[in-house]
Amino acid sequence: MSTPPTRRRTASHEVSAALLRAAETVLDRDGSDGVTVRAVAEAAEVSPTSVYNRFRSKDGLTVALAVRTLARLGEIVDVPAGPEPRERLRQSCRNYRDFALRHPARYALIFGTGSPLEDQSSEAAESGRAVFTVLKGLIGDVAPELDDGELPEAAQTVWAALHGSVTIEQAGIGQTPDADATFEHMLDCLIQGVTAS
Amino acid sequence: MSTPPTRRRTASHEVSAALLRAAETVLDRDGSDGVTVRAVAEAAEVSPTSVYNRFRSKDGLTVALAVRTLARLGEIVDVPAGPEPRERLRQSCRNYRDFALRHPARYALIFGTGSPLEDQSSEAAESGRAVFTVLKGLIGDVAPELDDGELPEAAQTVWAALHGSVTIEQAGIGQTPDADATFEHMLDCLIQGVTAS
Incomplete structure (x- = not known):
């Protein structure tokens, strides 16, 4: 008392x-x-x-863990301003990959089948949108010519490629010999694709 | 007898x-x-x-199902020659997406965690390489300037983006309002990225 x-x-x-x-x-x-x-x-x-x-409940635990995981992911992809925008985006993507490879269970929780982000009204979905906003900001700096309709599309493409890349690597089913080199090549390709449109 | x-x-x-x-x-x-x-x-x-x-065993069944699934996937992504190469690649990617969305369990079996393709010596891995070869052929027609080292990297990037895109869609966690439009935007971006390098 x-x-x-x-x-x-x-x-x-x-x-x-x-x-x-x-x-x-x-x-x-x-x-x-x-x-x-x-x-x-x-x-x-x-x-x-x-x-x-x-x-x-288990669901409550899952949402709380997803919020925690997404907060951490948001921090590490939000590379401090300073480097040239393309290099900043690249570093952010490398950090994303490192996080996924180091914490496969946490990664699967937030972005795998049954993710609590599917419920758009959940606190976890809000945390997911916050990470996406970071990614949009990084890409917007690389490609300032993208308008408000194009930027989310570009960010979704980059996220899809990152997500596919790390889950293929996690499953051990990539078709190229050097995953590090392949990841860098993918970043070249994505930046070309995002800025060329 | x-x-x-x-x-x-x-x-x-x-x-x-x-x-x-x-x-x-x-x-x-x-x-x-x-x-x-x-x-x-x-x-x-x-x-x-x-x-x-x-x-x-269960493993034997899994490998046989993966071989069957990959054979079917290989058929549908191997769009007959005829359309302009970029349109042919786009159609192939659309077919890949349709397959994944129509058959989520088969798709998860071949490319999800625990995929039998991880064992490079398995018959399933051979079937996986055959599908990848189809993809390389389609991309090689779109970007004939890519050399033997670049082509697999480009194909791996396209596959990563496709895989990420369809698994994000399966999980219902995409951040854009229209999945069809986003997929087409991704194809624009990938083709730009693959051909601009």
């Missing part, structure tokens, strides 16, 4: 953050299907009720 | 084809995980032993 409200809110926030970190550990270890209220409670060494009180 | 050998081979081939059709029905209904020797036997109304004798 004597604890100041701000301190109580901080403490509650910290508990949520700890549960989310535990959920992420479960996700990395067992994939999306493994992220259940029970498994997260076990990993966090709390009661299932504690997890349930904060995230309600 | 009196049946001529050719006829016996045909009959055996027909049984295998019937089992494979049953396996495909199970795949379309239940996804890759559902394709078990038992489920296929049930669907084909034969004993599990009959399935086992021809395909050995």
